[in-house]
Amino acid sequence: MEATLITDITYVEAAAAPVATPSLPPVVLASALKRRLVAGVFKLAEARLLWRFLRTPARVGRAIKRVDDLKRKYYGDLKIRKIAHVAGRYYREYYTPGWPSVAYDNYIATTINRLVPFRGDTETLNxxxxxxxxxxxxxxxxxxxxxxxxxxxxxxxxxxxxxxxxxxxxxxxxxxxxxxxxxxxxxxxxxxxxxxxxxxxxxxxxxxxxxxxxxxxxxxxxxxxxxxxxxxxxxxxxxxxxxxxxxxxxxxxxxxxxxxxxxxxxxxxxxxxxxxxxxxxxxxxxxxxxxxxxxxxxxxxxxxxxxxxxxxxxxxxxxxxxxxxxxxxxxxxxxxxxxxxxxxxxxxxxxxxxxxxxxxxxxxxxxxxxxxxxxxxxxxxxxxxxxxxxxxxxxxxxxxxxxxxxxx
The missing domain is CATH 3.20.20.70 (Aldolase class I)
Structure with a gap:
């Protein structure tokens, strides 16, 4: 089914009213303990994915080294500590899907395939x-x-x-x-x-x-x-x-x-x-x-x-x-x-x-x-x-x- 193509629109603006800016609950984790726990879970989840994709200790070890090199090139000596929690998923970067999700697993798979190829294609688009x-x-x-x-x-x-x-x-x-x-x-x-x-x-x-x-x-x-x-x-x-x-x-x-x-x-x-x-x-x-x-x-x-x-x-x-x-x-x-x-x-x-x-x-x-x-x-x-x-x-x-x- 095709969408109706919009060819002409008239917009009517009301006069500006005083703005009330809401105060909403935070989603970025304030607890240092919870941040450490979630960061640990991320590491375990990524280790599980590496083994699922690569299957051998040698290939997993090569991937870990190359991921570490990639992080150093991207962040230098900086370490990601901040984590947000929204609707049951955890987020550390805007252009990385939240975990747990199929999208997160998909993102990790493409990243690893770029570093240590394991699937038949060479797609790198995220x-x-x-x-x-x-x-x-x-x-x-x-x-x-x-x-x-x-x-x-x-x-x-x-x-x-x-x-x-x-x-x-x-x-x-x-x-x-x-x-x-x-x-x-x-x-x-x-x-x-x-x-x-x-x-x-x-x-x-x-x-x-x-x-x-x-x-x-x-x-x-x-x-x-x-x-x-x-x-x-x-x-x-x-x-x-x-x-x-x-x-x-x-x-x-x-x-x-x-x-x-x-x-x-x-x-x-x-x-x-x-x-x-x-x-x-x-x-x-x-x-x-x-x-x-x-x-x-x-x-x-x-x-x-x-x-x-x-x-x-x-x-x-x-x-x-x-x-x-x-x-x-x-x-x-x-x-x-x-x-x-x-x-x-x-x-x-x-x-x-x-x-x-x-x-x-x-x-x-x-x-x-x-x-x-x-x-x-x-x-x-x-x-x-x-x-x-x-x-x-x-x-x-x-x-x-x-x-x-x-x-x-």
Missing amino acids: LVFLAITKKCPLACEHCFEWDALNQRETLTRDNIRELVAAFQARHVSQIFFSGGEPMLRVNDLISVVSAARPGTDFWVITSGFNFTRENAGRLKRAGFTGVTISLDHHEPDRHNAFRGSPQAYQNAVQAAAHAHAAGLVVNLSLCVTQEFTTEANLMAYARLARQLGVTFIQILEPRAVGHYAGRAVDLNPAQLELLEAFYLRLNFGPDYLDWPLVHYYGYHQRRMGCTGAADRFLYVDTDGDLHACPFCQKKSGSALGGCLSKSLDALKTRGCHAFANAVI
């Missing part, structure tokens, strides 16, 4: 960003899909279902639905994910528009794991101006509350502009995230694409140092172990190279075409109509045109 709609009620300052917004839809529900099935066949353990505003197609999202097979965590990336309590519950029941909510300032008026809507902040914090109540993992996504990037703003944002009981804060550096094309939006070296210090303090500082976990891809990208371009992740745009990532767009063929394998090969060959390839 996650996909899948844009399903061109429609959006906002006018965001940094929108990377600006030129495609509110054009006629291309992808039908059957197209989306085809894409999900094709990526699941390649062991993808996380799919993030984006747009546009994907909650405009909430019925299609629910239909597609309800029919998907186990082994993949599904997320929706939203501004909070149409993320009602009812829809949050429907997403959870359909099989969604989490929601990434775009919130670009701790001050309501600043966020509303950035998003071009007087309701944007209220929609975002209400979406966080509804997702929290439904048992969805909540990630707040922050575009750190030149104006925003100060220590005072970062810490105020972190306090707000803690108040909202979220699991993750994602830091995105602005890129001169889409609505930012041709503009000097890059952060200066001092601001990058400030962001890295914030990332390290919130994730590894002893005073912040029960605060939300911070995901900052730029920190690792500068040290290891880019893992996009179908190395570990890629982006599928609203026409079904493949790109290295949402911010480094250059079409490398279609993912539809049986063209995915050929398009993946082209994307891997081309690599990321803006950043060096990953070193591992």
